[in-house]
Amino acid sequence: MDGLVMAGQLILGLSILVSLHEFGHYITAKWFKMRVDKFYLFFDFLFPVPTVLNFALFKKKIGDTEYGLGWFPLGGYVSIAGMIDETQDASKLSAVPEPWEFRGKPAWQRLIVMLGGIIVNVILGVAIYFGINYKTGNNYIAKDELNKNGIYAGKLAQEVGFRTGDKVLKVNGKDFKEYGEIGGAILDDGIYYTVERAGKTIEVVIPSDFLNKLSDEKDPFFQPLYPFKIAQVPEPEKPSLLSKLFGKSQPEESAAYKAGLKAGDKIVTMNGYPVVFYQILKDSLTKYAGKNVAFGIERQGKMDTINMTINKDGKLGFAMENLIKLSHEDYTIGQAFLVGVHDAFDVVVKNIKAFKKIFAGDVRADKALSGPFEIAAMYGAHWDWLKFWSLTGLLSMGLAFMNLLPIPALDGGHALFLLYEIITGRPPSEKVLERAQQVGTVILLALMVFVLGNGAFKTFFK
Known part of the structure; x- marks a missing residue:
């Protein structure tokens, strides 16, 4: 079921992005009175070969344009008469150009049409970030709140020099307002943090190969130390009919469920030692996996001691509520728009920094690039509309950036040839355009195979 929810969110998100991207090409082509032969969500052929397995799940012709839903779920396309792209080749364009081509x-005009999809993706990204900021405002952990208890340093953070309890004073020598600014600096060159530890000021320098290690790390790098209470103790899931057919047994009840823990309870001791922060408890549970442990529980101001056997994975089986204090700022419409523009284009800036790291050799491509498997996992197994739109906005700006890259077969590649024509006053030959399209398609196909294969390997074999 979790997989279906993740896949559903991924398909919906990409369908929105691809449909609106292609609409950008469609509407600008119509604006300049070009004939649009097809408008398809997903390909109605075996991409990238337009003559193989040509069929659609749905299609309807209105005027000159055939609208449809293809069977090959990787993108979509608009077929504009007289244009060399992944749907046709130069051999079909040997006649004298018609005025509607x-x-x-x-x-x-052709340049605007080629950039139409990118422009719509940028507008969508800004609109999503604007809407989120206007609705939710800015909820953040202030620097003072972060440094009341300091940070929790994960395994990798400890390797580079952080310690649990460190108080972060500056990032790259600059002050900061909120915790979220700390993570955003991780792509900068020569990054270092100034922290206070046991009354002393220390600088922690992040090594250049750090991002390769971070992509492999499942535990958090560092985060605020979280005071907490129990938010929920899930009941054991009943096996589905399919699970019963395959002989799967009833899931075991969690220790928290067996012990009768309730929402609002606080775990205050473990084997007599105080428990204040969730991450410290989590580390302790891992050490005591499979053992019976005495926990001090505070419930409605009263104390009790309950013995629970921690499962082999080092878990009790409850969801926690973070009690750290959040600061809040409401935005006016104007402020929300400006912050939305900043947030949207910050995605592009981070993409540029990431590509710079890849080409400089600081980050391996298999660590940095994400495909459908990883994106589906980012959406998550629970349908959260705020998270859905946040990630869709990020992907919209990422799609705009990727399509602007000067690779033949991408919008940016087409735009590069058109800029050449505008500057020189003469277009490249149709043969050159066809060859460039073929080379670009091979590059994209190789990249697609790499990203899909890499994602499948990380998902199923790691």
């Missing part, structure tokens, strides 16, 4: 229009 793409190639029969001025270069500046």
